[in-house]
Amino acid sequence: MTAAVEIDHVTQRFGDFTAVHDATLTIEAGEFFSFLGPSGCGKTTLLRLVSGFTEPTAGRISIGGKDMRGIGPNKRPTAMIFQNLALFPLMSVAENIAFGLEVRGLGKAARRRRADELLDLIALPGQGDKKVSELSGGQRQRVAIARALAVEPAVLLLDEPLSALDLKLRQHMRAELRAIQKRTGVTFIYITHDQGEALAMSDRVAVMRAGHIEQVASPTELYDRPATGFVAGFVGETNRIPGRLLQAGNGYGVIETAFGPLSARFDGADSDSHALFVRPERLGLGDAGRGNRLQATIENSAFEGAHLLVFARLADGSPLTVQVPNGGQPLAVAPGEGFTVSFAADDATILPAEA
Numbered sequence: 001m002t003a004a005v006e007i008d009h010v011t012q013r014f015g016d017f018t019a020v021h022d023a024t025l026t027i028e029a030g031e032f033f034s035f036l037g038p039s040g041c042g043k044t045t046l047l048r049l050v051s052g053f054t055e056p057t058a059g060r061i062s063i064g065g066k067d068m069r070g071i072g073p074n075k076r077p078t079a080m081i082f083q084n085l086a087l088f089p090l091m092s093v094a095e096n097i098a099f100g101l102e103v104r105g106l107g108k109a110a111r112r113r114r115a116d117e118l119l120d121l122i123a124l125p126g127q128g129d130k131k132v133s134e135l136s137g138g139q140r141q142r143v144a145i146a147r148a149l150a151v152e153p154a155v156l157l158l159d160e161p162l163s164a165l166d167l168k169l170r171q172h173m174r175a176e177l178r179a180i181q182k183r184t185g186v187t188f189i190y191i192t193h194d195q196g197e198a199l200a201m202s203d204r205v206a207v208m209r210a211g212h213i214e215q216v217a218s219p220t221e222l223y224d225r226p227a228t229g230f231v232a233g234f235v236g237e238t239n240r241i242p243g244r245l246l247q248a249g250n251g252y253g254v255i256e257t258a259f260g261p262l263s264a265r266f267d268g269a270d271s272d273s274h275a276l277f278v279r280p281e282r283l284g285l286g287d288a289g290r291g292n293r294l295q296a297t298i299e300n301s302a303f304e305g306a307h308l309l310v311f312a313r314l315a316d317g318s319p320l321t322v323q324v325p326n327g328g329q330p331l332a333v334a335p336g337e338g339f340t341v342s343f344a345a346d347d348a349t350i351l352p353a354e355a
């Protein structure tokens with residue numbers, strides 16, 4: 001089972017405070033969709049609205065084309081997985097998975113059959129008789145997913161389920177979650193403040209800021225075509241150079257900056273002031289005919305294995321980060337020395353400047 005989720009002009013207020021402002025978007029059936037944003041931006045509130053734990057102050061949520069107004073959480077075709085998995089430690093793995101089925105009156109043999117199917121799905125075949133306490137953190141995570149899937153929800157809601165795991169396991173579980181989602185075809189709605197997680201797993205991501213949805217796009221589009229300065233800065237690293245728009249046309253613009261005119265992609269967004277955003281890995285050392293040039297002075301650098309991060313200052317003292325691929329040669333410039341970087345207009349974006 002799978003279903004689309006329509007969020008139609010949904011607002012959630014708590015007293016005078018608006019946690020979600022007029023959100024409108026459709027999550028397609030079978031999609032892995034993430035809400036990404038800093039703490040307090042309203043992600044959990046939106047998830048609770050979809051699950052039915054909270055009714056919106058205004059607007060409407062539909063699941064599978066059905067209006068969910070007045071339909072309580074246990075009547076919705078959704079299941080939720082929380083950060084603390086709340087597995088029952090004294091029950092076996094199979095009993096944990098089948099718990100929701102017992103409540104629904106399914107017989108013992110049928111429950112066990114379903115638990116075994118789900119154990120295959122989460123790549124823990126034959127582990128049903130183990131105790132939860134005998135499993136690793138990642139295995140418990142998978143059992144929690146199996147338990148949520150046992151009741152055949154059309155939409156699975158996941159509230160930062162990986163945040164308690166260590167980095168290695170988290171990265172491994174990203175791939176696991178994605179694979180389980182693909183195998184089941186269930187719509188996954190995932191919330192996280194970890195951009196790496198959202199980019200690695202999702203078909204599409206909604207970036208949220210202070211209750212507003214800033215952009216909904218695929219991971220590559222978010223990274224390469226951020227719609228706002230906030231998205232450019234929140235999803236990945238970026239350099240920001242403020243300036244005044246000089247000219248625009250055909251999808252490109254030129255802004256006058258403290259370092260001369262610079263050109264980049266520009267979609268024509270009107271604003272009193274603009275800024276150019278360029279990612280550290282899109283800056284190349286030297287002037288290799290890339291179109292835009294900047295002079296900077298190196299402050300220090302950090303070796304990260306596959307690349308070197310160079311922290312530099314522009315002439316007005318503002319910071320510039322350059323990511324240089326590790327080509328097996330030491331960097332030819334030392335701290336305190338000046339150097340030139342360049343970038344192509346296609347590798348940078350001009351957006352309205354934000355405070």
Ligand SMILES: Nc1ncnc2c1ncn2[C@@H]1O[C@H](COP(=O)(O)OP(=O)(O)OP(=O)(O)O)[C@@H](O)[C@H]1O
Nearest residue numbers: 014017019037038039040041042043044045046193
């Ligand atoms: N029941 C409530 N009553 C009053 N304010 C609330 C309530 N629930 C959430 N808020 C406020 O709404 C805002 C959004 O909260 P929410 O939990 O949705 O954020 P979040 O993006 O999920 O953050 P985090 O990543 O920290 O969980 C916060 O400022 C929070 O304090």
